[in-house]
Amino acid sequence: MVVIxxxxxxxxxxxxxxxxxxxxxxxxxxxxxxxxxxxxxxxRGNEEILRLDNERFNYWVEQxxxxxxxxxxxxxxSLLSSEDLDKKISEKFEKRKAKKDKANAQKAExxxxxxxxxxxxxxxxxxxxxxxxxxxxxxxxPVAEATAExxxxxxxxxxxxxxxxxxxEAPSDEEKK
Numbered sequence: 001m002v003v004i005x006x007x008x009x010x011x012x013x014x015x016x017x018x019x020x021x022x023x024x025x026x027x028x029x030x031x032x033x034x035x036x037x038x039x040x041x042x043x044r045g046n047e048e049i050l051r052l053d054n055e056r057f058n059y060w061v062e063q064x065x066x067x068x069x070x071x072x073x074x075x076x077x078s079l080l081s082s083e084d085l086d087k088k089i090s091e092k093f094e095k096r097k098a099k100k101d102k103a104n105a106q107k108a109e110x111x112x113x114x115x116x117x118x119x120x121x122x123x124x125x126x127x128x129x130x131x132x133x134x135x136x137x138x139x140x141x142p143v144a145e146a147t148a149e150x151x152x153x154x155x156x157x158x159x160x161x162x163x164x165x166x167x168x169e170a171p172s173d174e175e176k177k
Contacts, residue, residue, distance in 0.1 A: 002065040004057065006039065007032065016040050019052055019071055021060050036060070039074055049085065052078040 001024045008029055010016030019037040026032070037052035057075060061067065067075070077085055 002033065002060065002063065003068065004036070004060055004065050004071050005068040006070060007035075014042055016042075019074065021056075021065060024066070034060075037074075037078070049089070050074060050078055054078060 002021060003024045004019065004021050005028070006017040007020045007022070008015060008017055017039040018032075018035050019039060020032040021034045021036060022030070022032040034056065036056045037050070039050050040047060041049070043049040052075060054075070077088070080088065
């Protein structure tokens with residue numbers, strides 16, 4: 001079976017596509033039967049965005065070639081004049097930008113609402129937490145003093161054991177022989 005599809009080319013983050021007629025069993029960028037056009041989605045300035053040989057396209061469709069969805073759209077775009085194509089592309093970008101701006105505005109509103117609710121809840125939580133914190137501090141003070149005394153008592157035997165350990169572990173001259 002023969003298919004008309006895009007074959008990717010170009011550099012990283014700068015795609016360029018050839019519109020090719022190829023056997024469906026071949027890889028996307030592999031061997032092809034015929035190149036019938038190209039599509040440059042990142043064209044700037046006076047660069048050509050799309051070129052398609054509609055005569056050859058129609059020939060291959062008559063022969064039974066299957067057309068990918070994207071190539072079908074590009075074929076319709078190739079029938080438009082360059083001004084109409086530019087207008088269509090600019091409308092597409094404007095829609096995308098409007099959608100992005102709307103999403104950013106919605107996020108900003110959500111953040112503002114979250115900050116307001118946090119500010120309203122913070123004073124109520126602070127008053128509720130102050131009483132238990134004062135009680136907990138009063139209870140911890142004697143325990144902290146006792147813990148400090150226990151820690152000093154535990155450190156003294158550990159230091160004595162540390163001083164004795166190297167003397168016992170060091171082999172004497174007689175043991176070496």
